[in-house]
Amino acid sequence: MNLALIIDLASWVCLLAGSFFCVVGGIGLLRMPDFYTRVHAASLTDTLGAGLILLGLLLQAGFTLVGAKLVMIGLLIFFASPTGSHALTRAALVRGIAPQLADPPEASSSKP
Amino acid sequence: MPGSWRTFSLFLFLLLFWWLLSGMPAPFLLAAGVGSALLVVWFARRLNIDDHEGHPVHLAWHALFFYWPWLLKEIAVSAWQVCRIVLDPKLPISPTLVRFKPSQITDVGLVIHANSITLTPGTISVEVSREEFLVHALTREGAAGVQAGGAMDRRVSALESWPRMFS
Amino acid sequence: MFAAAAIALLVTAALALARAALGPTVFDRLQAANTIGTCAMLLVAVMGFLNGRPEFLDLAIIYGLLNVIGMVAVLKFFRKGKLGEADE
Known part of the structure; x- marks a missing residue:
């Protein structure tokens, strides 16, 4: 029971951190000055944001088929x-x- | 690793993929899985993509236990740096283009190197060829991190050359 | 907690949508579309857990595949003007 609580807590932390990185990536997509720097910001959403959210879901799912599918989505990304x-x-x-x-x-030169 | 073993491992991977997606151990579904895995293996043989490039399973061990953990750590560290840059009110970016010659020999090694560079937030590989990588970096510090003989370059070279004694 | 993640993903998709509307070049819009696709894929997965129906993950996998293939197809269309020919 105690272990379940710890796993729940860890998955919540992962979900919140992943959400935070996703939103930061979105903000960067709006703030960055040119196309190439925007791609850098978007890769934040693609790597750490998506990865942490999937990790949080994986902690909820455990070693099940659902967990295996989450790993598949992670590998795809x-x-x-x-x-x-x-x-x-x-x-x-x-x-x-x-x-x-x-x-x-x-x-x-292009940058002031 | 002989070609027949590689083809057999491709079959096993496809069968595992089918089974994980279906999730039902009914005999008919398993038989259908074996059938479609065999069909895909046959297609792969006809297309000549069941070789060391299309199915680089000989790298799996080293990649899984040595390269990927290091790469994940790199991704986390540089994602945190990019995150701080994005949230900084002054937006302290210094976009830089760097060119360097990668030290990999095989095409798989070059692809792994280029993909790793792009996967790390803050650096993107724009042009990729055997002679030269063109990398766009968000900051000068990030640009200094990727170079010939840098940490990533050395590790990818170690990854691609590791199983040569077994092949 | 799933709801918080879902809201954050929706916010990210809205920000990317703003970039798609503003974006000066077609590549900005494509990058925004790619980000929206990633967010939608994660949103499908999170919604599956939120409703207690994780079978939605199959849809998320398909969405991710379509996202990548769709973007490469659009890029190729912009470069060649048609999709039928082999690249280079």
Whole structure:
């Protein structure tokens, strides 16, 4: 019974922390100045936000089929989300969307 | 690892996947699972994707117990840094592009390296080739973290070369 | 506690929706769509637990798959103008 309480508590902490990271990722998506930095903010939601929420649910589910499916969702995000981000940024670079850089290499500067 | 063993392990993985998704040990469903797993294995053989790239099970042991725990720790640390940057009122970002030459030999190693860079918040691999990685980093400190001979580069190289003595 | 996570996911989806509406380039909108997809997938999973029906997880898996494949398909469509040909 005591152990159940500890597991419940841990899963709540994971769910709340995951929710926090998700919302921070959303805020970053709005605050960041250009496309490439927005992808960084969104990867916060994709990795730690999603991971912690899934971990919280996994602690509730335990070693069941439901837990196995949660692990599957986690692995899917783990493998697919970076591939998606890479495809997106590469397509943007090929399209000619120049990133704003802190110290521009040699050509025209964009950041004030 | 000989090809027939790899194909057999692909079959086992597919069967496990089917069983976890269905969750019912009824004889008919299990038989259907064996049938569809065999069908997919046959497709994979015809497409020639049941090789060391399509089903890199020889990396599983090292990846599961040595590489992934380290990668998860890296993800947590850099996610916390990105989180603090996003919530900082001044938004202290210094976006940087870095180019470097990865030290991996195999294509699987290069893909693992590029995916790990992208998975870590704060760095994205934009261009990936055998000669050069182009990485966009949110801060200069993050850009300094990825480089030839850096921690991630060394660990991925160790991961890809570890099972060579068994293959 | 599940309800709190569900509300947070809805807030994130709303923020991403704002970015999709504002986003100057098509890639900003695509990134926002991807984030909304991730949030929807997690929301389906959380709602399953909230209602005591974890069978919803199957739907979450399908949603995640569609999210990734959909984004890559849209990107390819933007680059090629059609989906039928092999890449490069």
